[in-house]
Amino acid sequence: MISTPATVADDNVLLRTTGLTRHFRLGGLLSRRMLHAVDDLDMVIHEREIVALVGESGSGKTTVARLLAMIYPPTRGDILYRGRSVHKLHSRKDVLWYRGEVPMVFQDPYSAMNPVFRVAHGVMRNLKLHRRDLDGAQQREEAERVFDIVGLNPAADMLRKFPYEMSGGQRQRVGFAQALAVRPKLILADEPVSMLDVSIRAGILNMMARLRAEEETSILYITHDIASARYVADRIIVMYAGHAVEQGPTEVVLSRPKHPYTRLLLSAVPDPREKAVPVSADSGEPPRVIDPGEGCRFRQRCPYAIDKCATVTPLPRPMGPAHDAACHVAVPDVVDGDEAGTAGEWRRTPAPADQSLFG
């Protein structure tokens, strides 16, 4: 079932999911209807990497975030963090270990902080729970340090503020500071800029890139905005109706999209700097996947659908080095005369342009 991700070098893999699935029962206890939020997701996140999980609402991306954050368990499949199966962690010690390495930043800066406490609360709690090696004074210092890193200066004053005294952008920085306080390996960022004004997003996106470089943290950047994904992410995973339909290095997927949905998404993204690209008259929307059968979930909207698409669920197939797409009709790139995917192991290296953008 897994193609390219399995051939990826294992030495710097932080997190790997295999066949990750989550269903929700609709209706009461006796109902048989199941909502398929996520089905059979295979993905990998390496150290010091930003992976974008891109999809519209209903694609399952938020469910993936919640699964990785252990908010609820998967219906099937596995999540391996540093080789250990996450949902088999039961002892408080093990659970705290995981939570201390994989924190989450939430979408809504206005609801992610308890309005009753000062903004230092979340940071201090994180330090108390996960940085027992520090004493009280050192914890206070560390809180100031992470506030400095995210640009909330002067840190000592900012720590004393209440959430209502801060703007949305500042609150979101607090969210990242909380995550940084535990010295994370992987930050799960669930649409961290979607609710912020456009002019403020750039600052947060730039900050995320610096976290990768200077704090050596990986970030799973969950978003519906493919343009910002392109800006910060090394790799991109496109989700549709609970399935990963395409994944690979960002520039490759965006310049040579193989899956028809990726192409549709790309053509629909508005760019103020260019004239509108004419879009095929598609007025469809992602389906709510309730008790689906076999077959590709995109077929009703797909201009390239063939008979097979209605009966056989497409599995990810290699399209190029480390690039795969789950589509019966997608045509792989041919690399150096070899069939793509057999051209040896792929080692993740950032494209040279990546680093220079962020100074």
Next chain:
Amino acid sequence: MSTATIAAETEPIEVVAGTRSQSAFARFTRAILRNRKASAGTVILLILVLLAIFPGVIARDDPEAAIYGQNLGPSAQHLLGTTQLGQDVFSQLIWGTRLTLIVTVVVSALATVISMVIGVSAAYIGGLTDRSLSLLTDIFLIIPTLPLLIVLASYLPPGSVTMIVVLTLTSWAFQARQLRSQGLSLRARDFLSAAKVRGERTSYIIFVEIIPTMTSLIVASFLGLSVFVVGFAAGLQFLGLGNSTELTWGTMLYYAQQGGALEAGNAWWALAPGAAVAFMGAGFALVNYAFDEIGNPALRPVRKRRARTTA
């Protein structure tokens, strides 16, 4: 020390002038002073509390002393007249404040705490716990209060403690439902998921993250319940279910009825405790209204201000 700082944002929006990092208590006090209903209610309650603590300051006579003329009407020496046994009604009224207030406050506090713990736990933990706790709440809601009270009060030793126990048991359930509803609406708030994801225990989340955000609702529950309890307690005591040797406004009503105050010519003996109960209830109710208005600006009285309109 990392030097990766970003151009920090400048001063954020000053939402309300002069409220820099003020604690909730400071803001709360200011809000009370600015709201007329709250101020009036607070004054009433303060008066009652002072009377409860220092009754002797106003009422010089010993309330129990049956030394005066019987069934006298109001006069300069006896502002509200005397009882059938010759006790000064006014003194009784003032001295009765203490126990009445204590019973009311203790019952309300206990019932609020119980309903808070049960309601919020049910909402947050969900699942089987929620179902069992909700069932428990519903049972207590369905039980007919008055008959239960009468039965319990008859079997248990009469007195304030019984009264407190009995009233608490029968009044927590309603609040629990309310607090559960509020708790349910809070479940979706991200700061609770955030607490869970950072590894907090469930008990911590309930007591430190959820309940403090519900303070205004909890205080409002407490106040609303007090209005109800003060009347109910008095009513039970009037029926003779209290301890008639204790001095409260309810027992005064009991004796007034037994002693035929209205026929004997001292109507004030019956009316005064009733009015006092209403007075205390009004105090709680006014502060309660004010809480709603403070918490929800949409309910505040609209004071239209006309700006100068230039064409």
Next chain:
Amino acid sequence: MPEPLLEVENLSVSYLTDTADIRAVEKVNLSVQAGEFLGIVGESGCGKSTLLFAIAQLLSPPAEVTSGRVVFRGQDLVRLTDNELRLVRWRDYSVVMQSAMNALNPMKSIGAQFKDTMRAHERVSANAIRTRSAEVLHLVGIDATHLESYPHQLSGGMRQRAMIAMALLFTPQLVIMDEPTSALDVVAQRSLMTQIKELQQKLGFAVMFVTHDMSVIANYSDRLMVMYAGQVAEIGATRSIFERPLHPYSKGLLDAFPSVRGPRRPLTGIPGSPPDLGRPPTGCRFHPRCSEVMTQCLTTEPELFSVEATEVRCLLYADSAEPAVAR
């Protein structure tokens, strides 16, 4: 140049509260010609929604129009009584709200709500209502059988299109839209915008479209107005503003959009946050965040200056241009 369909003159709106007077809209002038698509762009707190509500006469206390006129087809809407307003509303202009789920009654079918709307503004027979309802649904690409559907049975995009259909019941000359695409995904958004443009070309109505996301209307609006802190920062032809933004704020906004197709470049955004409208900065309201600030910007409030066909409120253009003629 023919009479404009809508002319807003010196409009100011304030929120009058106990603690402060918040001047959400400050002396805004704009005009909309028949059939024109005007985009109004700004971030949270700039006053664009308040402006829209003021024009549509939908303000409620503590918000109040404190000065100015909204002249629609010769009548000042601000000064009309409720009865007079009812004649104009929905027939000559209509409004599409931000979230269909908030604006549509979840307990009534779409058809029933269309009927309510029509009955509220005109005496029409049941037959005429049915015909017209089916017609407008068809216009937006929804099958007429959905007249019986309830809002929750429709997808987000369809609900939003139903809202637009409702706004077109009387074929108004002006349709005012408040962020109708913000709750939609990229593909549904693109589809809706295309639809609006087609309808506009077919039926000839003017559109006033308020959004925080410039890229949404980039390819659809004829003219664009950029708002900041309750004032007009820049207004002109859309293409001019995108190709050559004059106001530093417009420049900053445009630069803040990461591009999907063009070359990758560093994004800078705009430092700081929008000002407190109860106590706006002295001089130019944008000066604390401006990368091209000059000393006079701290004390002088800039007028709107004309630079070719664009008007911009910035002292950078004070010498080279003439002040825009006060209307």
